Amino acid sequence: MIDWDRILLWLFLMVVVPTAIYGVYVQYRNATQVIPEIYRTLVEPYTVAVRSGDYATAYQRYTSAAFKQAHSFEEYLKAQNANLEDLGPLVEVTLKEDEPFQSAGNLFSGRRYHQGGLRWRGEKREAWVNWEVTQDDGAYRIDAMAETFLDGLSPRIF
Numbered sequence: 001m002i003d004w005d006r007i008l009l010w011l012f013l014m015v016v017v018p019t020a021i022y023g024v025y026v027q028y029r030n031a032t033q034v035i036p037e038i039y040r041t042l043v044e045p046y047t048v049a050v051r052s053g054d055y056a057t058a059y060q061r062y063t064s065a066a067f068k069q070a071h072s073f074e075e076y077l078k079a080q081n082a083n084l085e086d087l088g089p090l091v092e093v094t095l096k097e098d099e100p101f102q103s104a105g106n107l108f109s110g111r112r113y114h115q116g117g118l119r120w121r122g123e124k125r126e127a128w129v130n131w132e133v134t135q136d137d138g139a140y141r142i143d144a145m146a147e148t149f150l151d152g153l154s155p156r157i158f
Contacts, residue, residue, distance in 0.1 A: 026103060030114075035101050038114060038133055042140040047093040055080050064134050064141035071157060079157035087122030093129075094119045099148075101133065113143055120158055129158045 042062060049058035059068070059076050071079075083090075095101075099117030111134075118129040128148040133140050146153035 030103055031100070034103070034114065035095070035116075038101050038116075038140050039095060042133065042142070043093055043095070043118065046142070047090065050080065051090045062142055064136040064143045066134070066136075067141070067143055076157055083122070083158060086124070087120065087127060088124035089122060091121045091123055092119075093121070096128065099130075101131075104132075114140075117148060118158075127158070129156075 046058055046062040049055070049062070055077055056073070058080075059073050063071075063076075096117035096119055101114040101116030103112070104115050105112040114133045116131060116133070118131060120127045120129045130146045130148045130153055131142055132144040134143040135141070136143075145156065145158050147156040147158075
């Protein structure tokens, strides 16, 4: 007779416990290393470029190849001008504490990315922004953007 209790215990010890430990490790690494690096190497310099009106640098240096393929510089520039009109001059961009950058991915395509929320504060009003960030040429780059509302996301370039 098969001892199901013993089999389930071994399954739990060999599969569930290591998976849980790995999950805790990923979240710890994300919180202590990845999020600060994304903020320091991407969010802050991108904010400086946008705030100073250097949209060419913001587009060329801080967006991914996939983003550039999906959005031309002219489209990006038009969106930045719309943001300036709608939100006013950019004051600051901060991380939303309740939506930190989290590791994500697509099992079928193999695409790995980090997704997180930002507070995009202009002189007129504040917007909640969602970014998908990938590593492109060894650096974090913006891959997708959307404005976040309570009931969902709306595509918008920030």
